[in-house]
Amino acid sequence: MKIRPGLGALALLIATPAAAETHATDTGLSYGPRPAWLISQMDEGDLKTRLQACSGQTPTRSNFSIGHRGAPLMFPEHTVESNVAAASMGAGILECDVTFTKDHELVCRHAQNDLHTTTDILVSDLADTCATAFTPASGDEDATAECRTSDITLAEYRTLSPKMDAADGSAITAEDYQGGIADYRTALYGNGTTIMTHAESIELFRALGAKFTPELKSPVVDMPHEGFSQQDYAQKLIDEYKAAGVPASDVWAQSFNLDDILYWIENEPDFGAQAVYLDDRYEAEDADEGLIDPMDASTFKPTMSELADMGVNYIAPPLWMLVTVQDGEIVPSVYATEAKAAGLNMIAWSLERSGPLNDGGGWYYQSIEDVTDNDGVTYDLVDVLAQDVGVVGIFSDWPATVTYYANCLGLD
Template sequence: MHFTTSTVVVGLLAVAASGVSAVPAKRRPDKGHTSRRVELGPRPEYLINNMDEGPLKDKLALCLEKKVYTTHFSIGHRGGGCLQFPEETMQSLVAGTRMGAGIQECDLAFTSDRELVCRHDQCDLHTTTNIVATTLGAKCTTPFEPASDGKAATAKCCTSDITLAEFKSLCGKMDGYNASATTPEDFLHGTPNWRTDLYSTCATVLSHKEFIQYVDSQGLQFTTELKQPRVPMPFQGNYTTQMYEQQVVDEYVEAGINPSRVWLQSFVFEDVAYWLKHAPEFGRQAILLDQSGDPPTSTVEKAAANLTFYKDAGVKIVAPPLPYLVSVDADGEYVPSIYATKAKELGLDIITWSLERSGPLAQAVARNDYYYSTITNGTHRDGDMYKLVDVLAQDVGVKGIFSDWSATVTFYANCMRLF
């Protein structure tokens, strides 16, 4: 069954009512908070119980029974419910909102008829939807090919391969695939064992306009990331990058959204520069996502050296990944990095990503997970998650944290009164 948007919202609101840390949230008009009751479930308490003994654990434990409010410090990454709900879908969006995310994300791609949709990558439909097991699979850039003779199964399916109507006929699923699959149906499997397929039962994929409508109805703020096109531009000969950059702005304007509620994002400096020049009311709080220090071609130190250029160009907010901002000292304690120190010296605001992306932290460290690559020597247990969040908030001074499970950040922000 493919749910309609209204059915999903009503059904998931009923399911979400089982969280154990639920308390009524009051509307705070000065902050634009939703009046929806925030429910955190058991994870924050689990993380606190797993922490090393000390003042931070004691302080967080005292907050477990306090009232919880929606907070802009908590940003729903791909909706904010991706540990259990398919990313970039209505289900993830509703779950993250229920867990108090005050800013919600839609990563943006375009269809063959140039409509904007929420996808983390323009060409991820083969791992995040059921497309290869539908008749639309024949339209994929690379249709499904089974595993054989020691070669892995493959497929590559892009939003630009299909129309908006065709995209809306798909079911969202947990990101993953089965490399040994011999049939399209088998290819759909492959969810990491620390996530779940319990709610992966034909999740509702979203257009950007649907995303705007839902987030606006909840009184929240928006962050839309313009994903880099995976097809040659101009697309179809005349759809330019500049048209793509402008289209996201136009959809917010057409929906009557005040630019102060919108935080556009891009990894591409030229996108942010376009908004600064051509849509300054949106550009003034556009976020430059910065991954320029990734190995093997660069370092975090080199990325920090670029910050002066961004500042001089008018960028006000940078968003590097977690490992750019925190390192460990000689005692194995988390401390601000060179990048974090430089950004603060320049007066740049900082947002970071993505908490709860890595599964159990002991496993993440063992496989040298990207998000913990600079702090492996100081990370030993799941409870270290809150030690990391505390350093990011109190020492680095980030303005918000993207998370795949919004309750974790929402709880911390409420305890520390970061609204």
């Protein structure tokens, strides 16, 4: 088994000394070519003219720009390198999705059971620890596997090499299964990237001059897990910020589980004040209804005003829930209007996640697909989210896009 040293994130940065020196301040930030290219694709109009007029501006860090798992459009998510890239684009807040290992150590991974698509575990000595072994494609059935952080120790986790999140469903071998990267992403920056624990992410993000938005991921194992309860899990996430001396005002802890949010509000009120409820109402008709399915009590969702009464101050739905199309224009949705009326701060996720916009943009743009016919619509959407919906931040898989807009429009 190949053992990787358990270096702290600052030690890892020594491998890229320019990053450690440059990103601790706001010098040396760069938008790269993407914002200008997106602007060039826009239809003529006042917004395009205004954005073009900012072409000579100096990039500055903005909390409005949030790195979604770093910069995974081109870098393996939740790696040191992905987050260094996001910080270099001016992302003021960076994300570590948090799950736990067999020995209940917190690590950065989008799901507890995604190791088979985000690391090389299936072609490593740890393949036999997977909950579901690799099964090759056969007939109409795709290749499958499932590998969990909760089935390996932290020491074993450290031996894994991250890769772009993908799998080749047609694979006959575990080696072939490592492919399948979407054609709008790349493996160019995948080699030699570095996996992180949650504690290391705190150290790294602080060194990069960024703030923090960890997401407590839902376990796929039954809780309590060997005595480790959901409350223990939620508390340990907060405790790692307290141990690092990070002020609560720099942390926006997220969860899809409302009980986690309410736990933080009650037990860690300073952190709970900025806790972000990731709302999974995914249909327009779910906008502000208490019970989505009258026959299923598990679908209960508090109204916006009820959330506010519970002490929730931040809500984060997917992009398409915040906007709709009216008379051929992108406008705020009923959902957004009601959340704003309740006094909730809104954060949108996730820009540049589901592919190019010249053919509708995919999953994240489903409510505006009728007007999504070129990549320039990215900035039309960002403008409506910022100016009309009034979001306080936008997650992006390539933060330079949002940073450029925030800098141009004077957003913090």
